Amino acid sequence: MLTVQNLHQYYGGSHILRDVGLSAAPGQVTVLLGRNGVGKTTLLKSLMGLVPIKSGTITWNGQPIQHQTPYERARSGIGFVPQGREIFGRLTVEDNLRMGLAYKSGSTPIPEHLYTLFPVLKQMLKRRGGDLSGGQQQQLAIARALAPSPSLLILDEPTEGIQPSIIKDIGRVIRQLADHGLDGHPVAVLLCEQYYDFAEELADAYLVMERGEVIAHGPGSEMQEKGIQRLVAI
Numbered sequence: 293m294l295t296v297q298n299l300h301q302y303y304g305g306s307h308i309l310r311d312v313g314l315s316a317a318p319g320q321v322t323v324l325l326g327r328n329g330v331g332k333t334t335l336l337k338s339l340m341g342l343v344p345i346k347s348g349t350i351t352w353n354g355q356p357i358q359h360q361t362p363y364e365r366a367r368s369g370i371g372f373v374p375q376g377r378e379i380f381g382r383l384t385v386e387d388n389l390r391m392g393l394a395y396k397s398g399s400t401p402i403p404e405h406l407y408t409l410f411p412v413l414k415q416m417l418k419r420r421g422g423d424l425s426g427g428q429q430q431q432l433a434i435a436r437a438l439a440p441s442p443s444l445l446i447l448d449e450p451t452e453g454i455q456p457s458i459i460k461d462i463g464r465v466i467r468q469l470a471d472h473g474l475d476g477h478p479v480a481v482l483l484c485e486q487y488y489d490f491a492e493e494l495a496d497a498y499l500v501m502e503r504g505e506v507i508a509h510g511p512g513s514e515m516q517e518k519g520i521q522r523l524v525a526i
Contacts, residue, residue, distance in 0.1 A: 293315060293316065293317045293318070293352075293353065293480065294314075294315060294316040294317075294339070294350070294351070294352050294370075294444055294480060294482070295314075295315045295349075295350075295351040295352075296312060296313055296314045296315070296339070296348070296349070296350050296351075297313050297348060297349045297351075298311055298312075298313065298347065298348040298349065299311070299312040299313070299335070299338065299345055299347075299348035299349075299350070300312075300345065300346045300347045300348055301331075301334060301335075301338055301343065301344075301345050301346055302346050303334075307504060308331050308334050308504050309331050309334060309335055309338065309345070309504045310503070310504040310505045311348075311505065312331075312335060312348070312501075312504070312505070312506055313506065314482075314499055314506065314509075316444060316480040316481070316482045317480055318443065318473075318477070318478045318479060318480045319470055319471065319478035319479075319480070319496075320470060320480060320481070320496035320497055321466060321467070321470045321481045321483055321494045321495055321496050321497075321512075322480075322481065322482050322483065322495070322496065322497045322498070322499070323483050323484075323485060323491040323492075323494065323495040323497070323498045323499070323512065324336075324482065324483065324484040324485070324498075324499050324501065325484075325485065325488070325491060325498060325499065325500045325501070325520065325523070325524045326500055326501035326502060326524060327502070327524060328486075330501045330502050330503060330504065331501055331503075331504040332448075332484045332501055333375055333448055333484070335501070336372070336446055336448050336482070336484055338350075339365075339370075339446060339482075340362050340365055340366075340370065340372045340446065341357075341360055341361055341362040341364075341365050342362055345358055352365070352368060352369075352370065352444070353368070353369070353443075355368075363395065366395065366440070366442075367395055369441075369442050369443035369444060370442055370443075370444045370446065371437035371438060371440070371442030371444065371445045371446065372437060372445075372446045372448075373433050373434050373437045373445070373446065373447045373448060373450060374433075374448050375448040375449045375452065375484075376452075377426075377429045377430055377432075377433040378433065379421040379422075379429050379432050379433050379436070380421055381420065381421050381422025382420060382421075382422060383420065383421055384417065384418055384419060384420055384421070385413055385416050385417050385418070385419055385420075385421060385424070385432055386402070386417040386418065388421050388432055388436055389402045389406065389413070389432070389435060389436055389439055390402065390439075391436060392435070392436035392437060392438070392439030392440055393439050393440055395440070396440060402439065403438075403439060403441070403474070405474050405475075406435045406438060406439065409435065409438070409465050409468070410431040410432075410434070410435050410461075410465070412428055412431065413428075413431060413432060413435055416428070425455075426453050426454060426455075427454045427455050427457075427458030427459075428458075430450055430454055430458065430462065431458065431461070431462070433450075434447070434450065434462065434465065438469075438474065441474050441475065442479070443477070443479060443480065444479065444480045444481075444482065445469060445479055445480070445481050445482070446482045446484075447466070447481070447482070447483050447484065447485075448484045449484055449485060449486055450462055450466075450483070450485070451485065451486075451487045451490055452486065459487070459490060463490060463493065463494060466481055466483065466494055467494060469481060470496070483495075486524075488520075488521050488524060492512065492515050492516070492520075492521075494512075495512030495515060496511070496512050497509070497510070497511055497512055498510060498511075498512050498515055498520060500520060500523050500524060502523070507523070508520065508523060
């Protein structure tokens with residue numbers, strides 16, 4: 293389980309994250325909601341060690357990781373799909389997937405289950421990542437993060453700029469990962485999302501951020517009753 297407590301982070305003199313706390317458990321999709329600019333992406337980057345925190349604790353499987361490097365966090369079983377996908381456009385789909393296995397032995401094969409989740413990738417292994425559509429690139433970015441079989445998957449707005457048919461495919465994969473994982477062991481999923489209907493449909497738990505603080509949280513089944521959509525409407 294991922295547990296975050298009393299997290300504070302600053303950019304210069306600006307207090308970006310204010311006493312943030314959250315948890316993400318195997319078998320659950322925890323949804324992070326909020327308007328643009330409230331600190332969601334900064335929070336996710338802080339969890340991955342891409343942005344240093346000022347104070348607070350980040351605990352993963354019982355161990356504090358707030359002083360670990362991003363690659364140490366990745367090796368501990370945390371996968372990250374950044375906003376904007378950030379695939380390698382000049383590399384082939386196959387080489388992009390191998391980048392997800394960079395810290396493993398060079399002979400480690402690309403897991404076949406990635407092609408079960410995203411069949412289109414097997415058809416395009418030799419195509420350059422930059423030649424794929426936006427939706428296909430997003431599937432590639434998720435598959436790359438899943439290549440080393442993480443126990444926690446963090447996704448930053450995976451539906452941004454994606455066609456509806458692929459949004460459905462991504463939702464199906466997220467649900468499957470939380471329920472069954474890649475090898476029968478459920479994965480913890482932390483999903484940052486602007487598309488409210490997509491988030492509500494998947495959420496086992498939710499958090500809403502405003503001005504760097506968590507202002508609401510609870511079970512996903514209560515989102516409609518609590519009027520959460522009004523809190524995040526632009």
